[in-house]
Amino acid sequence: MPAFAADVPAGVTLAEEQSFTYRTLDEFSSLDPQVVEDVDGSNIVRDLFEGLYNQDADGNLVPGVALSHEASADNLTYTFTLRDNAVWSDGTPVTAGDFVYAWQRAVDPELASPYAWYMELMSIENGAAIVAGEMEPSALGVSAPDDKTLVVNLSKPLPYFTKMVTHATTFPAPKWVIEEHGAQWTRPENMVSNGAYVLEEHVPKERSVRVRNENYWDNESTVLETVTTLVIGDDAQGLTRWRAGEVDMTDIPAGQYPALAEEFPDEAFALPRLCNYYFNFNLASGPEAFQDVRVRQALAMAIDREVIVDRVLQGGQFPAFTFTPAATADFEVPGVEMASMTQAERDAKAKELLAEAGYGEGGETLSFNYLYNTNEAHQQVAIVATQMWKQKLGVDVTLENQEWKVFLETRSAQNYDMARGAWCGDYNEASTFLDLLTTDSGYNDAKFSNARVDELMTEAKSSNDPQPLYTEVEQIVAAEMPVIPIYHYSTNVMLSDAIQGWPMNNVEQNWYSKDLYRVAD
Known part of the structure; x- marks a missing residue:
């Protein structure tokens, strides 16, 4: 050798x-x-x-x-x-x-x-x-x-x-x-x-x-x-192929990490990863209701992120109330109001905000479509989130899934009401996430536009200490809620x-x- x-x-x-x-x-x-x-x-x-x-x-x-x-x-x-x-x-x-x-x-x-x-x-x-x-x-x-x-x-x-x-x-x-x-x-x-x-x-x-x-x-x-890269469009089938020794690595199906880590302690991994998972509101051509910040806030508050990460995904993911993950180099996660509330307080506030906006009990029924790319974990997150909205707020959501390339085109063309979003850092610095929320970003799929955010992100590029600028951007995003942060990733793989x-x-x-x-x- x-x-x-x-x-x-x-x-x-x-x-x-x-x-x-x-x-x-x-x-x-x-x-x-x-x-x-x-x-x-x-x-x-x-x-x-x-x-x-x-x-x-x-x-x-x-x-x-x-x-x-x-x-x-x-x-x-x-x-x-x-x-x-x-x-x-x-x-x-x-x-x-x-x-x-x-x-x-x-x-x-x-x-x-x-x-x-x-x-x-x-x-x-x-x-x-x-x-x-x-x-x-x-x-x-x-x-x-x-x-x-x-x-x-x-x-x-x-x-x-x-x-x-x-x-x-x-x-x-x-x-x-x-x-x-x-x-x-x-x-x-x-x-x-x-x-x-x-x-x-x-x-x-x-x-x-x-x-x-x-x-x-x-x-x-x-x-x-x-x-060799094999395209296998189903997580469960991927795991079956891994168990058979046909592939050396595959993603772990949602919810299965704890059991697999026990069965294969040296081959099941949950590693912090520089990625976020969020829902985009279509602020350009989506439902009229999404123009009301109270509606966006209500939908964000009614999601119990702990349930999604601890019961659905079970792979070491982190509930997210900010856009930028804590794993990002030199970034301190700023305090935002929603993060400090209990879920019961969030639920109560969500009902109040939605009623103020004219929806829910005694008002109009809020209904829209949610688009995600075909995958069992994305489907499970979508089902759980939409059930929370239905049970807590009386919101009707129709789920729609598309194959990856079609999904990218549909989302980019603004042909959706709400759509799954996720971003993995192109480099290890907070701007790789927060730049997505600037007016001119190619991946600002919500079409959010805030002059102060644009100004802060421009200033951050030449700042020796951009953290205060990033903190303000995160607080604006938490107030305006153009996207709903759901969780920050961990890499869940069988290797x-x-x-x-x-x-x-x-x-x-x-x-x-x-x-x-x-x-x-």
């Missing part, structure tokens, strides 16, 4: 077959770094492509294509030095120009990247104007004075800028391949990538297979030969003890197959 440079402890016997197979709920949104918008797709893209920096098992930055960077005294210019041994899977050297091309592509209105707004958040010079169609992509503040130097100019200092370059949107793209194949460039037979793996097979809604990229600069340290190297301490749960390995039985 060869010696590996990866973190395989001395004395560990590796399995003969180095493979990892895991289950995912839905087909991913895309394998194009500048187009992908979901967590499952990003997990695959991180294997196929490599950005300037990666993350280690604790979520710290480690070199990727970039070896290092320097910031100017005013923190407006970042100069990245790229390694000279990074090449694409076809043998072409990876250059700073590949990043320039990718970043210009991400902001180009012609591509209509769902993450174009992320490049705006990075405060790259002229980014916002280009996304708005007011300037050409070539005006973006990114340049390559030579093949191994990438220079980024910001419009204002951003303390967490380097944290943002581990995100897929910022990964390089092979211009020559995209120009030849257009939208078909991500097919296995066409794709050229620069990560530790290449795409060998993709059967939509069934499976995706990636194999080691022999041209990857650190290929000698890679242990896993093959990584075979044969698979080692998982980044248990990375709250973003950004993982790289190149860091994993399979041990012998």
Whole structure:
């Protein structure tokens, strides 16, 4: 067995077959770094492509294509030095120009990247104007004075800028391949990538297979030969396949973590995760009743979050009264009035507010549709929440579920009354959550607009101590209630003890197959 440079402890016997197979709920949104918008797709893209920096098992930055960077005294210019041994899977050297091309592509209105707004958040010079169609992509503040130097100019200092370059949107793209194949460039037979793996097979809604990229600069340290993603749209079936040894990892069905942790103490995990779960009100074209803040407050108060996390999900989730999770780096959860009330007090206040708004007993019956993407846990949360509304407030809710890609399109197009929302941090800082509630955010699906929130979030970007600003934003959101925070995630998975190297301490749960390995039985 060869010696590996990866973190395989001395004395560990590796399995003969180095493979990892895991289950995912839905087909991913895309394998194009500048187009992908979901967590499952990003997990695959991180294997196929490599950005300037990666993350280690604790979520710290480690070199990727970039070896290092320097910031100017005013923190407006970042100069990245790229390694000279990074090449694409076809043998072409990876250059700073590949990043320039990718970043210009991400902001180009012609591509209509769902993450174009992320490049705006990075405060790259002229980014916002280009996304708005007011300037050409070539005006973006990114340049390559030579093949191994990438220079980024910001419009204002951003303390967490380097944290943002581990995100897929910022990964390089092979211009020559995209120009030849257009939208078909991500097919296995066409794709050229620069990560530790290449795409060998993709059967939509069934499976995706990636194999080691022999041209990857650190290929000698890679242990896993093959990584397979299986699309299994049912949590219970996923667990059955895990028990049969057909998959190494799967999500735990809602409510089953306690029993599985007892049965498989070394393979059932509940890990804090940088994600929130919430309900969006459609404030743009939803029911008239949703324009009344009393209605929104009443619906938020009547939900017993303890019941949802302790009895329905049972996986270590945290009841949420603020949008930003407590696991976020350097963030203190602010006090909001609703959090300090008992559930009985919330229920009484909810009835009072709804009656004031003209609904409930002696008034009109409030009715609306709730949209979620197909999944047993989402369905259970929806059923429990709507039962609480019905029993406590007399509200009639019709449930509607859609397959993931259709759901994303429907929600984005505002074709819903209320819809499930969830967000996993793109980087570990509170702005990755609170920016979603600014007027211009691409993922502000509630279409909430508050000038003070916009002002505070702009100010926070260059503040040495943004916590007071974030506290005020959270308090405004708690008062206005454009979204109803339900809970903050924990990662609930069954992971075979044969698979080692998982980044248990990375709250973003950004993982790289190149860091994993399979041990012998």
